[in-house]
Amino acid sequence: MDRKTERAIFLAVLEGKPYYDRLSKKIVESLLEENAKVFTSVVSEVDALENISEVTRTKRQSKFSGDVLGRLYHTHYSTSDDIAQNIELHWGRADLQEDPSHPNSLLRKAIEADLQHADMWSEAGVIAKKIVSGYDERRAKRKISGEWIIYGVHEGLKYYLDLGYHGELIDEVALYDRLYSSCPEFDFCFH
Template sequence: MTGFGITDEDIKSFTTSNAGLCGIDTSRLSRFLLAQLTSAWKHRTINTFAVTDVIQQLEGRSPLPSMTAKPRQFKGDALRGLWKVHFFDARFLGRNILNEWSMFSSKSNKFEKLCARIAAEEEEAPSRVGWQGRLAHAFVMEGYRQRAAKQKLTGEWLIFGVHEQINIYLSICTHSNGPEQDREIYDALFALCGDEFPDVFAQQTG
């Protein structure tokens, strides 16, 4: 626990008092995931409800619609059989907005069309904030709303396994950059969670 800056008492406090885990069987959350969430909660590095809300949705306990892509299995050989789902936190907002307007694509003219539309609207009905404020508002607010409506908000991964139709939640994790990193992620998960949930990993090798 030293690497997380937490104690066993911290984990107990988080597990028993956090509203995001209400009704959730925490025995199906790995000790490693609970340590990650407790550390995030204690040190305020991410909003833990961003993760627990996803778990509530996967368990069918939340009436709120998901704003991220549906859960899906990994395709690469190293992580094949395990599942991933995105969770969204405010710190990922900028990336999602840039993605929505295809700012990294030289083939897209979405941003140019937005600028042209804002210029036309400003000319027709000048605003108090000017075209700059109008553009900034549309860029951020429309970008976020459109991304969420399409269930394309991206963030980091919550990785889980499924054994006998029951979800076993293993870890939150940054995106992989390819097969080599997939293998590193699998090896780390196996080392950290393999003894706790051997049936999940038996499915990967068996």
């Protein structure tokens, strides 16, 4: 499918959503520029926020903290591109570092055991399952991370401003300014 056809399909999907009039022009533009997996993930998350579909397995939505972004909210969306990050977030936790079942411990033990080739492949399968179990655990606890859908709440309704990225928190003022200047139709979310 060519990009023009894909964009037309994306727009038709968005226009059919009951919250379409609460999507900023900027977030619609951003979504039309994304690939299908990001588009689908974002729409699924917004559908869940709007109680149109089942709850997803990403982190629960929350309000930004601080004086700059404190009036705005975010929820995560996640694609297959975020699987490795979520596995790393799980196994990188300090409380698991000394766990004898940590994949690093299992790998060290396998190397120190000087296993034969076939046994090493078997142990590699055990370690791989253990690594993936970290993702499964995060998913079951609704701790899957990814990037953000940023929104404001006004008179009890959510107004979707744009997509955001963790790295943007380095400069909260720049993120706020970007959102404020690109979403004039929802300026009431900022006051």
